[in-house]
Amino acid sequence: MLNILRTWVDRYFGEEEAVLLTMILVGSLLIILTMGAVLAPAITALIIAFLLQGLVDRLEGWNFPHWLAVSIATCILVTALGVFFLYVMPVLWQQSVRLIGEIPGMLTEGQRLMSLLPEKYPQLITDKQVQQLVGSAGRELGAIGQHVLTFSLSNLPILAGVLIYLVLVPILVFFFLKDSTVILNWLTSFLPSKRPMLSQIWHEMDDQVANYVRGKVIEIIAVGVTSYVAFVMLGLNYALLLGLAVGLSVLIPYIGAAVVTLPVLIIGLFQWGLSNEFYWLFVVYCIIQGLDGNVLVPLLFSEAVNLHPIAIILAVLVFGGLWGFWGVFFAIPLATLIKAILNAWPVSPPATVDEQA
Secondary structure, three states, X not given: OHHHHHHHHHHHOOOHHHHHHHHHHHHHHHHHHHHOOOOHHHHHHHHHHHHHHHHHHHHHHOOOOHHHHHHHHHHHHHHHHHHHHHHHHHHHHHHHHHHHHHHHHHHHHHHHHHHXXXXXXXXXXXXHHHXXXXXXHHXXXXXXXXXXXXXXXXXXXXXXXXXXXXXXXXXXXXXXXXXXXXXXXXXXXXXXXXXXXXXXXXXXXXXXXXHHHHHHHHHHHHHHHHHHHHHHHHOOOOHHHHHHHHHHHOOOOOOHHHHHHHHHHHHHHHHHOOOHHHHHHHHHXXXXXXXXXXXXXXXXXXXXXXOOHHHHHHHHXXXXXXXXXXXXXXXXXXXXXXXXXXHHOOOOOOOOHHHHO
16 A cells, blocks of 8 residues: 555656646645635735736736836726725625515515415416415525614624735735836846746646636626626616626526626516516526626636636636635636646656566
């Protein structure tokens, strides 16, 4: 048994770089799991700086000085944060409160509609099944409302943390962009001078991950804004809240659009019933999803991530469970990184019989 284990270790960890990469991955994971809450502002700033690096490079390509390009990118970030928290967040909060207040009425109307089903389809559903379904839905909605109330009352101190983020994150982003070369040179100074595997992984991931992340941000904004404008033109209630939900749904491939479709159609059904407005909502929503999947995604992600759908869904579940929103956002890049590491991992040839002896 020990010989088998020793042979496996020598084969997959016989190279210096393999041991070094293992230490880097384990150390990074431990830091995130143990100090993730403390380092959250720095991690958030690092991710945002990564997103804005493309804008800085584009401005420098137009002969802007580095300091000016970084300043413009930081000002855009501060402006976007200000608009979101001063104008978008209050509307989202108002619409969320209104929606929660109307849920009991929706439940009552849904109960009335479902009570008609046993009369129309007695062979498919009974009164007892309807009562059980309505009771279960009422309990679930009550529990959700209680959780929302508890969350709102117990997390008021988080407002202070939000203010810290609003001040600290832009400052960190500015310095990450300004001194990115210095920081990278300092980090690489701790690595061996000859590192072919690490260089291969870095070059394989740099452009691909950068293009994917920036493209995903553009997709979220484009789909969310388009959905919001369409919902406003149709007169749908909670247009901003639903538009944001549709925009964020593109984070989860394959199932995000299916999940967010239900609340959009339910709210439209309770607002208009089975009228022409509801059917127009359904058609417009299908057009938005179709344009996203068949036009916008191929345009933004010309270099498709070569991952199996099962691998993508598992990555979303695993990384989303570990790191929440950012885990879902970076699930596909992280899965691609794991694939790149497995492809570049040095494997020593198996020992011969004489070597084993």
